[in-house]
Amino acid sequence: MSEVLYSVEHGVASITINRPEQRNALNPSVLRGEAWMSDVLYSVEDGVASITINRPEQRNALNPAVLRGIREGLRNAVETRAARVITITGSGDKVFCAGADLKAALSNAEGQGFGRGDFRQLLLDIYRCPKPTVALARGHVMAGGMGIFLACDLGLACDDIHFSTPEVHVGMFPMMVLSLLYRHVGRKKATEMLFLGERIPAPEAMQLGIVNHVLPRNEFEEGTAEFVAKISGKSVAILRLGKEAIANAEDRVLEESLERLEAALARVMATEDSKEGMRAFVEKRKPTWIDE
Numbered sequence: 001m002s003e004v005l006y007s008v009e010h011g012v013a014s015i016t017i018n019r020p021e022q023r024n025a026l027n028p029s030v031l032r033g034e035a036w037m038s039d040v041l042y043s044v045e046d047g048v049a050s051i052t053i054n055r056p057e058q059r060n061a062l063n064p065a066v067l068r069g070i071r072e073g074l075r076n077a078v079e080t081r082a083a084r085v086i087t088i089t090g091s092g093d094k095v096f097c098a099g100a101d102l103k104a105a106l107s108n109a110e111g112q113g114f115g116r117g118d119f120r121q122l123l124l125d126i127y128r129c130p131k132p133t134v135a136l137a138r139g140h141v142m143a144g145g146m147g148i149f150l151a152c153d154l155g156l157a158c159d160d161i162h163f164s165t166p167e168v169h170v171g172m173f174p175m176m177v178l179s180l181l182y183r184h185v186g187r188k189k190a191t192e193m194l195f196l197g198e199r200i201p202a203p204e205a206m207q208l209g210i211v212n213h214v215l216p217r218n219e220f221e222e223g224t225a226e227f228v229a230k231i232s233g234k235s236v237a238i239l240r241l242g243k244e245a246i247a248n249a250e251d252r253v254l255e256e257s258l259e260r261l262e263a264a265l266a267r268v269m270a271t272e273d274s275k276e277g278m279r280a281f282v283e284k285r286k287p288t289w290i291d292e
């Protein structure tokens with residue numbers, strides 16, 4: 001739970017010290033509270049809770065602060081009666097989310113700079129959220145960003161963006177994302193995406209079942225607002241029960257699958273090729289694989 005909460009509702013920005021058991025006493029984490037608030041924006045307006053990854057200069061890459069901020073935004077939205085539907089998006093129109101911040105991951109040999117456990121829990125939080133979740137992609141959806149997009153109930157995208165799982169190019173493999181990808185795309189195409197890491201244009205992604213609707217960029221804001229408003233107009237109680245029924249009908253093994261895949265990702269990141277791939281990405285050069 002974040003120790004500083006930030007929200008915007010009906011035009012009013014609220015900053016709340018969230019340490020009631022410590023009489024809201026100040027500590028370094030509280031004093032640094034603006035870090036996650038600037039990385040993840042949260043607002044509620046007209047029944048819609050909006051969560052925005054706000055790191056456009058870093059292609060909205062994920063780091064521990066972003067993962068905590070999104071999870072906190074989800075908790076706030078679930079607890080806020082006025083929030084009837086939740087949207088997740090990225091700032092700017094270039095990248096929805098580029099996945100892990102590899103520079104942060106390189107800061108720790110085991111990759112904990114990214115926060116693998118937090119990412120797994122974030123995917124589960126989105127997937128299990130009792131309120132409807134809608135991903136809105138104005139920019140490209142890549143790597144861990146694909147996981148966030150797929151974990152949402154619904155997804156809309158601009159028609160000129162692409163979707164990809166490019167981890168293989170840098171000596172990685174989208175372990176936790178694949179569990180969600182195989183729930184949306186047929187095995188052969190999903191495996192091709194994972195093995196090749198090639199870009200899939202948004203119209204093709206819609207045909208594959210990754211995206212619900214693709215909209216021209218100049219119609220995106222109006223079109224998505226209309227779509228989300230339709231969901232907001234439905235009964236929150238009925239949709240909550242419907243989501244529970246969908247989860248039960250689909251399967252109950254996602255959590256177990258993600259735990260196993262998180263462990264598999266740790267093994268991948270421990271290899272020399274993975275370390276070389278990430279170094280090459282940061283240094284903007286072609287990796288030299290040693291196949292171990």
